[in-house]
Amino acid sequence: MNIQIKALLASFIGTLILGFIAIPILKKLKVGQVVRDDGPQSHLKKSGTPTMGGIIMLLVIIAVSAVVATKYPAILPVALLTLGYGFVGFVDDFIKLVLKNPTGLKPSYKMFGLIIISVSFIVYLISTGFTTETYLPIFKTYIPLPVWAYIPCAVFIMLACTNSLNLTDGLDGLAAGVNAIIMIFFTFIALTFGSKEMSIFSAIVTGTSIGFLIFNLHPAKVFMGDTGSLALGGAFCGVALLLKIPLILIVVAGVCVLETISVILQVSYFKATKGKRLFKMAPIHHHLELSGWKETSIVTTFWITTIILCVLGAYML
Numbered sequence: 001m002n003i004q005i006k007a008l009l010a011s012f013i014g015t016l017i018l019g020f021i022a023i024p025i026l027k028k029l030k031v032g033q034v035v036r037d038d039g040p041q042s043h044l045k046k047s048g049t050p051t052m053g054g055i056i057m058l059l060v061i062i063a064v065s066a067v068v069a070t071k072y073p074a075i076l077p078v079a080l081l082t083l084g085y086g087f088v089g090f091v092d093d094f095i096k097l098v099l100k101n102p103t104g105l106k107p108s109y110k111m112f113g114l115i116i117i118s119v120s121f122i123v124y125l126i127s128t129g130f131t132t133e134t135y136l137p138i139f140k141t142y143i144p145l146p147v148w149a150y151i152p153c154a155v156f157i158m159l160a161c162t163n164s165l166n167l168t169d170g171l172d173g174l175a176a177g178v179n180a181i182i183m184i185f186f187t188f189i190a191l192t193f194g195s196k197e198m199s200i201f202s203a204i205v206t207g208t209s210i211g212f213l214i215f216n217l218h219p220a221k222v223f224m225g226d227t228g229s230l231a232l233g234g235a236f237c238g239v240a241l242l243l244k245i246p247l248i249l250i251v252v253a254g255v256c257v258l259e260t261i262s263v264i265l266q267v268s269y270f271k272a273t274k275g276k277r278l279f280k281m282a283p284i285h286h287h288l289e290l291s292g293w294k295e296t297s298i299v300t301t302f303w304i305t306t307i308i309l310c311v312l313g314a315y316m317l
Helices: 003-029 041-046 054-069 073-098 107-127 147-168 174-192 196-216 225-242 246-252 254-272 284-290 295-316
Strands: 134-136 141-143
Touching: 003 054, 003 196, 054 073, 054 196, 054 225, 073 107, 073 196, 073 225, 107 147, 107 225, 134 246, 147 174, 147 225, 147 246, 147 254, 174 196, 174 225, 174 295, 196 225, 225 246, 246 254, 246 295, 254 284, 254 295, 284 295
Parallel strands: none
Antiparallel strands: 134 141
């Protein structure tokens, strides 16, 4: 059995075990989901469902990565990036759910924390000899970027992708499933690119995401919260950067891109028309719900779309 399969199974089993332990604890702590009353009425029954479950995934990812790092230390930077992003999400969740402050971590503080972690990650990589050329999909060539241009571009991609996955986390199993598919893609692409460490880390995150899905599928027994969505976003962004293929995220994470664009369009249209809405509700998955789609149908459609996009992304590489 190769190391990637072992890593995937270890993280999958670890997530299952920790899930059965942690979810009852989250219930006792009453860190339940707060559902907006202006959203789909079907979501009202989700009120009180334990959230902050991303801590389960984050702990497993770090634990398995720490064990693997004894032999493959090159996975540590991306594992620490995942931990850093997850910690910012945890602070936000803690303020909202434990301290009962609905506003959570101030957006400016949250963004500042993510920027500091992102810049630290990129600067560390460059200081260790990481080169900044970036692969252009379709053209199948690398373009060199000066450090002064690479750092802000890389940080922008990281922030955009992690926040887009955060927006995608609105239906049972949607974000975890989309992330699992993307990380399966990166597991195989990393092997193709000759990066054993990134294929192992991608397998770890894949196993954790699939394990979490056992509890997160409709009807969800737990939600990941910002702890999970930011951590997972940081994971696939970090892998993409280390493989020098961050631009492929526009394709393989197309569902997340669509979710983000729908929010931007909704807000822009609302301001331009002084109160009118382009969609019934944003992100787009809520618009589809309010248009009569079943939650499970939306999730399945977005999963299939992500699979197709990942196949297209592999072809483009």
